[in-house]
Amino acid sequence: MAEVDPSSFDFSNYLVRHRKEVEVALDASLGPEKPTQLREAMRYSLLAGGKRLRPILCLAACEFVGGDPSLALPTAVALEMIHTMSLIHDDLPAMDNDDLRRGRPTNHKVYGDAVAILAGDALLTRAFEMVSLRSPGVPAERLLKVVGELSLLAGAPGLVGGQVVDLECEGKQVDLDTLEFIHLHKTGALLKACVTCGALIGGATEEVLDALRTYARGIGLAFQIIDDVLDVTATSDVLGKTAGKDLIADKTTYPKLLGLDESRKRANDLVNKSKSVLQPWNKNAAPLLALADYITDRDR
Ligand code: GRG
Numbered sequence: 013m014a015e016v017d018p019s020s021f022d023f024s025n026y027l028v029r030h031r032k033e034v035e036v037a038l039d040a041s042l043g044p045e046k047p048t049q050l051r052e053a054m055r056y057s058l059l060a061g062g063k064r065l066r067p068i069l070c071l072a073a074c075e076f077v078g079g080d081p082s083l084a085l086p087t088a089v090a091l092e093m094i095h096t097m098s099l100i101h102d103d104l105p106a107m108d109n110d111d112l113r114r115g116r117p118t119n120h121k122v123y124g125d126a127v128a129i130l131a132g133d134a135l136l137t138r139a140f141e142m143v144s145l146r147s148p149g150v151p152a153e154r155l156l157k158v159v160g161e162l163s164l165l166a167g168a169p170g171l172v173g174g175q176v177v178d179l180e181c182e183g184k185q186v187d188l189d190t191l192e193f194i195h196l197h198k199t200g201a202l203l204k205a206c207v208t209c210g211a212l213i214g215g216a217t218e219e220v221l222d223a224l225r226t227y228a229r230g231i232g233l234a235f236q237i238i239d240d241v242l243d244v245t246a247t248s249d250v251l252g253k254t255a256g257k258d259l260i261a262d263k264t265t266y267p268k269l270l271g272l273d274e275s276r277k278r279a280n281d282l283v284n285k286s287k288s289v290l291q292p293w294n295k296n297a298a299p300l301l302a303l304a305d306y307i308t309d310r311d312r
Contacts, residue, residue, distance in 0.1 A: 021298035053131035070210035079214020090139035097132035115252035174198030186264035200232025230286030240265035
């Protein structure tokens with residue numbers, strides 16, 4: 013991408029353009045596989061909309077380091093697949109037990125628990141197929157690094173570990189450090205993977221990767237803080253998922269510990285710090301800076 017002055021960057025246009033690309037690539041990623049019911053269940057959740065923040069972050073990080081974002085598209089799809097499978101599993105009765113997601117009945121409500129679990133499993137494994145077998149033009153050593161990054165950040169040291177602690181803490185008194193741990197792992201880890209994987213595909217140096225990890229940690233935590241806030245302030249219609257769920261499940265959240273205003277302030281501070289990390293590369297940073305702001309400005 014040509015260098016863009018952040019003050020004149022047309023973010024709406026950027027979002028529309030990349031969302032379109034991502035939707036087309038997601039659609040193409042699922043073939044005529046059998047059995048039909050599994051295919052339908054995979055498509056049902058993967059193509060149900062959603063903000064597509066994760067794949068767009070991946071493309072933006074690739075552009076940030078001077079890479080060609082089209083080469084990162086299969087990895088961007090993989091990240092959305094992992095995200096979607098985590099939503100399907102999160103909604104199951106054994107976890108958050110929800111019946112509304114992305115504005116429609118949850119996967120297990122339509123296909124039953126067993127197929128929902130298996131559709132999630134198939135999306136997770138397809139994600140690794142996208143990176144390792146369906147990423148033409150990307151050097152193998154970069155793909156290997158992406159596979160490693162995804163394995164760590166999606167697995168026990170990341171998203172899965174965070175989810176386990178989240179479930180363990182339901183109905184218990186939780187302090188701010190534990191809550192931060194949950195948010196950074198359950199939600200932040202995958203957002204970090206989006207940024208690092210996009211940058212790895214683009215050939216990032218270790219110095220830039222370090223800066224991007226710091227950027228991603230801040231926006232990842234801010235994202236979940238705002239998710240907690242929206243759970244209180246937004247409606248199910250706007251969110252496309254059940255509002256007020258944290259209270260019902262007796263979860264500790266940022267608004268519960270700090271109040272709504274202080275939570276919003278914390279998220280804004282984190283986003284501002286994340287943006288400042290990218291200062292030395294300001295000219296290439298317009299999309300990542302705008303995406304950071306989007307995390308706190310969004311209404312769903
Ligand atoms: C990844 C192997 C593996 C297992 C999954 C179930 C589970 C383990 C983890 C749950 C993680 C989870 C659902 C965290 C919440 C993250 C979050 C805030 C999701 C909402 O993201 P949005 O708002 O949703 O970007 P859309 O629908 O817009 O994509």
